[in-house]
Amino acid sequence: PEAFTPDGVYYLGMAPEVDGCFVAAGFNSVGLQSAGGVGWVLADWIADRHAPMDLSAVDIRRAFPFQGNSEYLKERIPESLGLLYAMHWPFRQYESARNQRLSPIHDRIDTAGATFGEVAGWERPNWFALDGQERVYEYSYGKQNWFEASGVECDAVRNAVGFFDETCFVKLRVQGPDALTALNEICANEVDVPLGKAVYTQWCNDRGGIEADLTVTRLAEDEYFVVTAAVSGTRDAAWLREGCRDFRVTVTDVTLVTPANEVSTWTTHTEEQHRIAQRLLSLGIVIETGRTLASVAEDSVTTECVFTGDTRGIDASNVVIATSRKPQDDLFYELVDEINITRIGDCLAPGTIATSVYSGHRYARELDTEVLVPVPFIRE
Incomplete structure (x- = not known):
C-alpha cells in the first residue's frame, strides 16, 4: 500500500514526542527514488543526533497532532495524492479539510475581504481583495491576481497603521x-x-x-x-x-474551550468577566468560545461549534475537563431526617465565591417566610 501525507512530503527525523525514535515514512510515491539519500541522511542523523544538512522541508517536526485525525486525513489525502500529478503552482492553496483552526476574530477578518490561506491548520488572511475583486486565487508563474492587493497592504502598513492577528502564533x-x-x-x-x-x-x-x-x-x-x-x-x-x-x-501551552460566547459567563453579574478574560489572555491562553468537546484522542482533541456543528482539531498532550461538579452534600443527608435543614452554597451546587455569598444572603432574606418567587440576584 502507498502512504501519503497531508502536505505531500515525506516524514523524516526524530519524533518530537519520543527521544531516540527516528521516522522515515509517508513517501508519497517517491520512496524508491528517495531511498538512497534518505538512508544516508537518516544514518548520519541517528549517529550524530542532528541532521547532516537543512532537512526542515521533510522534518517530521513540521507535523501537528490534529493531522492524525481520521476525518481530516480522509478529506485531505485524496487532494494530496492528486496534487502529486497536477501543475505545481506557486502559492497553491489546499482546498480540502480547511477551517481546522480559526482565530476568535475570523469572522471580522472575513468580513473585511480576506482571502484565506492555511498555515499549520490555521486560516490566515493571505491578502485582502480590492473593491470588485473576487476572492479567489488565479494561479500563474508570473504576477498573480493578488499582487496589487498585496501592494496596497504594504503601503498601508508602511505609511499608516496595520493590524496583525497573532492568534496563530x-x-x-x-x-x-x-x-x-x-x-x-x-x-x-x-x-x-x-x-x-x-x-x-x-x-x-x-x-x-x-x-x-x-x-x-x-x-x-x-x-x-x-x-x-x-x-x-x-x-x-x-x-x-x-x-x-x-x-x-x-x-x-494552554487553550481554553467553552460553549458559551465568553469565558466565565456568570461573572458578568459581578463585573469581573472583563478582568478574568484579560488575565487569561495576558497569560498566553488561547480562548475558543462557542465550541464543545467532541472527542479526545491520544495527542489531540476535536471541538465542535455549538451553532454550525463544524469540527476542528487542537493539539493536546493533556486535557482537563470542567463539567458539572457534584455538590458537597454528605452532611446534609446525614442530618436531613433529624432536623429541618436547607441546602445552600456548595452543598446545593458548587459555584463561584460570589454565588455562595449570594446563596447565604438570599436564604437569610427568605428565612421563616413563604417564598413564592425566589429573591433575584441583585448586584450591590
Whole structure:
C-alpha cells in the first residue's frame, strides 16, 4: 500500500514526542527514488543526533497532532495524492479539510475581504481583495491576481497603521526556579531583562546553526513567555523541552474551550468577566468560545461549534475537563431526617465565591417566610 501525507512530503527525523525514535515514512510515491539519500541522511542523523544538512522541508517536526485525525486525513489525502500529478503552482492553496483552526476574530477578518490561506491548520488572511475583486486565487508563474492587493497592504502598513492577528502564533510559557538559566542556555541573546521586556532572539545549536527565530518576554523573576511562528510550533516546542530537560522548569501551552460566547459567563453579574478574560489572555491562553468537546484522542482533541456543528482539531498532550461538579452534600443527608435543614452554597451546587455569598444572603432574606418567587440576584 502507498502512504501519503497531508502536505505531500515525506516524514523524516526524530519524533518530537519520543527521544531516540527516528521516522522515515509517508513517501508519497517517491520512496524508491528517495531511498538512497534518505538512508544516508537518516544514518548520519541517528549517529550524530542532528541532521547532516537543512532537512526542515521533510522534518517530521513540521507535523501537528490534529493531522492524525481520521476525518481530516480522509478529506485531505485524496487532494494530496492528486496534487502529486497536477501543475505545481506557486502559492497553491489546499482546498480540502480547511477551517481546522480559526482565530476568535475570523469572522471580522472575513468580513473585511480576506482571502484565506492555511498555515499549520490555521486560516490566515493571505491578502485582502480590492473593491470588485473576487476572492479567489488565479494561479500563474508570473504576477498573480493578488499582487496589487498585496501592494496596497504594504503601503498601508508602511505609511499608516496595520493590524496583525497573532492568534496563530505558538505561545509557550516557561516557569520555574531555573527558567532564566535554562533560557539563557538556549537563547543566543541575553534574557535576564526587566519584567515586561521582550527579547528578539535565535535559538542556536552547538554548531552555530539557527534552530528557531522568535521572541522571549519576561513576565516574572521565574517566568517567561515564548512566541514563535505557527508553522514551527511542534519543532520549537520540542527543541525547548529538550533544552529544559535538566532544569527545574515547566513548559506549557494552554487553550481554553467553552460553549458559551465568553469565558466565565456568570461573572458578568459581578463585573469581573472583563478582568478574568484579560488575565487569561495576558497569560498566553488561547480562548475558543462557542465550541464543545467532541472527542479526545491520544495527542489531540476535536471541538465542535455549538451553532454550525463544524469540527476542528487542537493539539493536546493533556486535557482537563470542567463539567458539572457534584455538590458537597454528605452532611446534609446525614442530618436531613433529624432536623429541618436547607441546602445552600456548595452543598446545593458548587459555584463561584460570589454565588455562595449570594446563596447565604438570599436564604437569610427568605428565612421563616413563604417564598413564592425566589429573591433575584441583585448586584450591590
